[in-house]
Amino acid sequence: MRVTNGSITARVLANLQRNVARSGKIQEQLSSGKQIARPSDSPTGTLTALQLRGEMRVTQQYSRNADDGMSWLSVLDDTLSGSLSQINRARDLAIQSQSGAATPLSREAMAVEVDNIRESLIGAANTTYLGRPVFGGTTTGGVAYDSAGVYQGDDGAVLRTVGSNAQVRVAEDGRDVFGPDGSNIFAVLADISDGLRNNDVTKLHAGMDNLSAAGDLIKSTLSDVGARYNRVSQMHDTAEDRLVTLKSQLSDVEDIDLPQTIMEMQLQQTAYQAALAATAKVIQPSLIDYLR
Structure with missing residues (x-):
């Protein structure tokens, strides 16, 4: 050549x-x-990066769901704790009314305080988070109970997906917490108030027994809410740890x-x-x- x-x-x-x-x-x-500017730079690396980014988006959504779930459960925990203290106060008033020093005037004052506790508990039962009642199931209404203490919500469950095949209930049906209509805590307090005004010992004793049962129900719900909060918190930490791992793997592929x-x-x-x-x-x- x-x-x-x-x-x-x-x-x-x-x-x-x-x-x-x-x-x-x-x-x-x-x-x-970046070592991959276009798919032709590394077809296998591009595929791996897309898969990692997809998993990251799913994990980030799990983390956001867990954050939201913890907020719901925190509202439930605070509300139930406050309600329990008010129930204990109502029981103390009923016991105090049975002392020999109680007078019609003092019993009337106690009845007024019990009425206030009842209204306060109805307000607590209508506690909302982001405009939705936390004791109303999946209702779109603004309240879970009306002023008479009658349930206005539904029996739907508010769930949050916090992991693969892992859903946690973050709201409550008020009837499972405060009792069914007609015999719920609000009706019990109304009976105690009436018993105080009329000095009806039988009604007061029955009311105190019902208050104890209502307090036990709220304690049980409070324990369940705490267990769910711990689970959601653990799932949130797991999602955050997984995100760190995925970001490291993506960096190894792309950076x-x-x-x-x-x-x-x-x-x-x-x-x-x-x-x-x-x-x-x-x-x-x-x-x-x-x-x-």
Whole structure:
């Protein structure tokens, strides 16, 4: 094969162009911090990155659901704790009314306080989170109980998905907490108030027994809410830990090794300079250069 200055020049320029292209790719990686700029850079790496990003989005949603669930359960916990203290106060008033020092005037004052406790408990039963009653099931209404203490919600369950095949109930049916209509805590307090005004010992004793049962029901619900809160909190921590792992794996696939890439860039620049020097020796001056 005949070798001419033209063929030499073409080959040299093609080699130099390849060196420049490799330098440009490394510069692009350094400027972006990513080793995959387009799918053709690494088809398998691109597929892995897409799968990791999809799993990250799902895990982030689990974490957000857990945050929301913990907020619901915290509202339930605070409300139930406050309700329990008010029930204990009503029981104390009923017991106090049976002492020999109680008078019709003092019993009337106790009855008024019991009425206030009843109204306060109805207000607690209508506690809302983000505009939704936490004791009303899935109702879209603004209250779980009306002013007479009658349940206005439904029996639906508000659930939050906090993991793969893991759902947790974050709201309560008020009838499971305060008792069924007609014999709930509000009706019990109304009977105690009536017993205080009429000094009806039988009704007061029955009311105190019912208050004890209502308090036990709220304690049981409070314990269940605490257990669910702990579970949601653990699932939230698990999701956050998984996110850290996924981000690390995604970084291994997508991100460059900065020290190694800088070293490769320096080596490429050295190789390019050497190629230029070699080219200057290979392409010697032609006859035209001597005739100038």
